[in-house]
Amino acid sequence: MNRLSRTDLIVAAAMLTLAWGCKRQTGNPGGNPAPDGRNHGHEHGQAPAGVTELEPVSVTLFTPKVELFMEYPRLVVGETATFITHLTVLATGEPVRSGRLTLTAAATDGSRVEAGVPGPKRDGLFTPELKFGRAGTYKSRIAIASPQIDESIELELVVYPDLHEAQHAAERESQEEPADTVPFLMEQQWKLAMRLAQAEKRTLVERLQIPGQIEAPSGHSALAGAPVAGRLVRSADAPWPKIGDRVEAGQVLALVEPALPATEAAQLSANLAQFQALEVELLLRGTEVEKTLAQAKTRLGFAQRAFDRAMELKQKGVGTDQQFDEAEQGFELAKIEFGAAEQMKTQYELARQRIVELRSQAFGGDPAPQANLQLPVRAPIDGQIVSIVHIEGEHVDAHQEIFRIVNLEHVWVVGQISEFDLHRLPGEPTANMTVASEPERHHDLLAAGGRLVHVGTVIDPQSRTVPVRYEVPNRDGRLRAGLFVDLFLETRRSLDAVAIPQECIVLESGQPIAFVCLEGELFQKRELELGVRDAGWVEVKCGLEAGERLAARGAYAIHLASQSPSTFGHGHAH
Template sequence: MRDPIKQSIEMEQIMSIYRLHAIVGLFAVAIAAGACDRNSSKGNEARSGDSDEHTRAEATTDTTGAEPIQVTAFSEKLELFMEYPAPIVGRSTEFLCHFTILETGQPVRISSLTVEARPATGQAQRTVETRPVRDGIFKPRLTFAEEGRHDLVLRIAGLEVEDEVIVGDLLVRAGEFSAPSPKGPEADHHQIPFLMEEQWTIGMLLTTVERRSLSTWLEAPGRVVSPPHARAEVSSPMIGRLRRRSDGAWPKLGDKVAEGEVLALVESPLLYSAEVAERSFDIRQKSIAVREEVARARASLDFAKTEHARLARLHSSATASEREVNEAERELAIAEAEHEAALALQHWFDAVLADYPEFQGSGAQTDGREAGRMSSLTALTAPISGELDLVAGVEGETVETHQVLFRIIETRQLWITAQVSEFDWPRLPGEIVADYSMPGATPVRRAISAAGGRVVHVGKEVEPDSRTLPITFELPGHVDGLRSGMFVDVHIRSGHADAATAIPESAVVMDGGRPVVFVLVTGESFERRDVPLGIRDRGWIEALSGVSVGERVVSRGAAALKMAQSAPSDFGHGHVH
C-alpha cells in the first residue's frame, strides 16, 4: 500500500503544475484579446513575439534545420539530459545540459560544470561553467578543432553532489551535411512528453528495473519471552521477616547473580520448645534407627564372611559339601548388599540433616543459616545465573508464603513465539524462514537468521481457544531493541521467486483497472506500459512482462505522468531556456 502522506504531497505538486498552466493560459488569452484591438503594426510585433516560444529549439537547431541531437545518460549520482546541434569543426557548439540528482529528483543548483571533449588523437577541448544559468541547466560551448569521434566528459562539482557523466561517440563533422528527416509526430504518438522542469517540480525519481529474489510472506502475531531455563522467580517458602545475608549486602535491580548465591534470609518464628523437641526427637530417633541398621548390617556382614571362610576350609578337606559353600557365598553377597544400602542411607540422612543445623542441637552457624532457640533463618538462593529484574522486598518486611521477592532473567537468549492460524498453516513450506518487526511508526524488518536466530520448535497441536499453532524461534539476547514481554510481527516466508524482474511498488499506478508503469525513453519523454504483477515483497513487485531489466521506471511522480498522458501538449511544451 502506498504511503498516503507521500501520495497527498505528490497530488498537491501535480495540482500546482496545473494551476501554473492555467495562469499561463489565461495570460495568453488576455494578450490575444488585447491584440485584437491593436493596429496592424502592433499585430506584427505580436507575431514576432510568438517566436519566443521556440527560442529553445532555435538555440539548439543547426543551420540545416535538423532536429537537435538528444542524449540521456546516467552516472551513479546524476542524470544528464542534453540537446545540441550536430557539431562542426571550427563552429561554436552550444550544449543544453539538464542535470538531475538521482537521489532527490532535484536539479543541480549550486555546482560547477567542467566539460571536456577528448578526440581519438590531438588536443582535448575543455570549458568550465561556474554555475548553472538556471536551476539544473548549463549551457557550455565548445569549438572543435578536429573532426571525428570524441568522448565527452561532463563533471559536476559542488556542495550538492560530485560526479561525472561520460557521453561517448560524439561525432564532429568537417562541414555541413544533409541530416536525415526527423521522425514525424506519428512515430512518437505513444510517448508522453514531460519537461525536466516539471519533473523537478514534483521531485520525480527513477528506479532501474533489476533482478531480485522476491518472496511472499505470511504475517503472524508474536511475542518475545525468556526461555523457561532463563527465567526464575524466588519466593518465600514460609511466613517470616526478611533479613540481610551474612555479608550485610542487599540485592539491587540489575545486579548480576550466580546460581546458588544467597540473596536474602527469611527469619521465621522458631517452633516453640514442644514442637522443636518433638521434631528433634523424631530426627534423633530416625538417626538412631539408621545407625542401628548400619550396625546390624555390619554384624551380618562379618558373620557371613566368617561362615564363608569356615565352610571354605571344610570344603577343602572334604568335610563340607559344595552346596554348603555355595549357600555361604549367597549369604555373604546378601550381607554385603545390605551393608552398602545401610551406609548409603546413613550418608543421605547426614547430608539432609546438615541442611537443618537447628535440629542438630549444636547451635552451629553457617553462611545464610543459623540455629537458635527463638528463631529460624532460611536462605533464599538464586536458582540460575542472570540479572535481577525484580526486587520486591525490603529488609525487615514481613512476607507471606509463596510471595515472589526476586525475579532473575538470564539475558543471553530470547524466544519469539509466533501464533500461526490453522487456516494459514498449509501455506508454510517445510523449511521455516522468518523475519520480525517491532510495531512502530516506521517498522524495520530483520531476518531472524541474520540476527543469529534459529527455529527451536514447531507446534504439533492446535491451541483450542486461538486455533493457532506456535512456532518458536531462539535469538541471542543482545539483539537491539528486543525485550522479554514485547509483542512483535513475525513474517514467515510462504513462497519464493529467484531472479524475478522487480520494480518498486511505488512505480505502479492503476489506469482503467490495470496496473501500469511509465518507462523513461529519453530525458523528457516516457512510455506507458501495462505490467502484469506477481509477487510483492517489501516495497518491490515482480513484473511478469512489460519491462526489461536495465530500463528505468518512474518510482515517484507516476500519478503526474498518468495525468500528463491525457493532455501531453500541456506538459511537453512552453518553456524557454
C-alpha cells in the first residue's frame, strides 16, 4: 500500500532536520499551554493572582481554497490580544507567503474593531492584534488579499468582561484530550508541502486486474496476395503503394505479370486477337444495326402519315377503299420492320456485354491488355497498409503475401482471465484499461462508446485462462495492434461508500491507518477497515466519517512523528 520508498526516506530526513531546528527554538517556559499540552511559546500574558493561567483558544476552519489555523488567548475587555494566524493554500500545501490580512469584529450593537497587518511575520504566519471595549459575541471576518489567494473567512469571537469569567468559560469547555493524537506543527507541514484530503461519499467499483492486449477485430485485418506467380509491376494509374497509405476495398495496389511459356503466350496472343476481331466485328455490326433501325423508324413514320391521310380521305368520301387498304397494309408492315430492328439492337447489346464479361475474366478487366498478361492485386478491405513484403519488379509465387492491410478504426481489447476468477464476474462486467505509457490514466471502455463482445466459453489448456473481448472506438489512432494493456474488470460495486485517496493510507504492522486532522497542528491516528478499491480511491468501512479531513501527501511523515511525538511535536516560538 505505502512502501518505504526513496521519497519517504527523504521526507523522514527532512523531518528530523526540522525537528532539531524546532527543538532549538523552544518557546518561553512561561507561555500558555495548548489544549493538547504542546508548548508553542506564544506570549499571551500573565494571569493575575487567584486566576489560573488560561489555555489559548484554537480555531481550525476550511474554505475551498485555504486552511485557517488560529490561536489566541481568552478575550477579555480592555486586554490586547494577539491572534496567531496560520494560513495554508489547500491546493498546494504551501503557506501564504505575502499579502495583507485584515481582522474585523462587529458587536451586536454595531460597534466594530479592526486590525490589519501588511504581511506575514514569516511565511504563513500573521499576527494581528485587537482590543475589545465591551463583552459579548462578535461576528468576525478574516480577509486575506495575496497573489496566492484572495479569500474571506467568517467566525465568531467571544469576549469576556474579566479573567474570572474567562476562566469559568474555559472550565466549562474543557475536554479530555482524544486518544492516539499526534502533534505536527504547521511549519513542519509547510516544509513538506503537506496536503489534506477529505473523506467523501462515492460509488466505488471493485475491479479484477488482468493482462490484456490490443488486437484488430475479426475481419479488420487482411492480406493482399498474388493471384498467380509472376513479376510485380505498378499500376499505370497509381504509384507504387507505401506503408501508411490508406486504401479502399477493391482498389488496385499492383499488377502481377505472369511468366508464360511460349505456347501459352502464343495462345494468349491468339485469344487476344480473337477478342479484338470479335470487337471489330461487333463494331461493324453495330453500325449496320443502327442504320437498319434508323431506316425502319423513318419508314414507320412515312407509313403512319400515309395511313392517316388515307383514313381522312375515306371519311370525306373522296378516297377509295383500295387506297385505304394499301395504306393500312403499308403501316402494319412498317411497324413489324421497326420492331425487328429494335430486337436486333437488343441482341447486339447483349452480345457486346457478353464479350466484355469474357474479356474481364480472361484479362482481369484491363481495357487494353498486352500480349504479356497483367493481373491486378486488389485491396480486400478498407484500411491502412502496415507492411509490404515484396518490391516492384520482384518475382512472387501464387497466393504469396504482398501487402498487409489493417483497419483500426475500432479495436478489440482482449484480456485473459483465470478460471479461478470466473465466478467473480457479473453477467456483463464494465471495464477500465491502462496502458504502459500512461499508467495513472484509466480509460472507461464502455463510457468511450465501447461494448462487451464476448466472454470466452473454452478454457485454454495451457494457460488455464478464458479470453474476454471488448470493442472500443480508436478515433485518434493511439491504440496500436499488439499493445499490452492492464484490464480492470468490475467484480462488485459499493454505493455511497465513505472513500479516501489511496495516498492517505499508511501501513503500521500490517494494519492500515490514517491520520485525521482534529485541528491545524493536531492529528489523530485511526485504524481503518478497508473495502473496495477503485482508481486510486479506497472504501473505508470503519474508522472514518464522511467530511473528515486527513493527511494525504505527508501522511508517512506524521506516522514517523507518531513514533516520537516529543521530538516532532515540540513547541515553536512565534
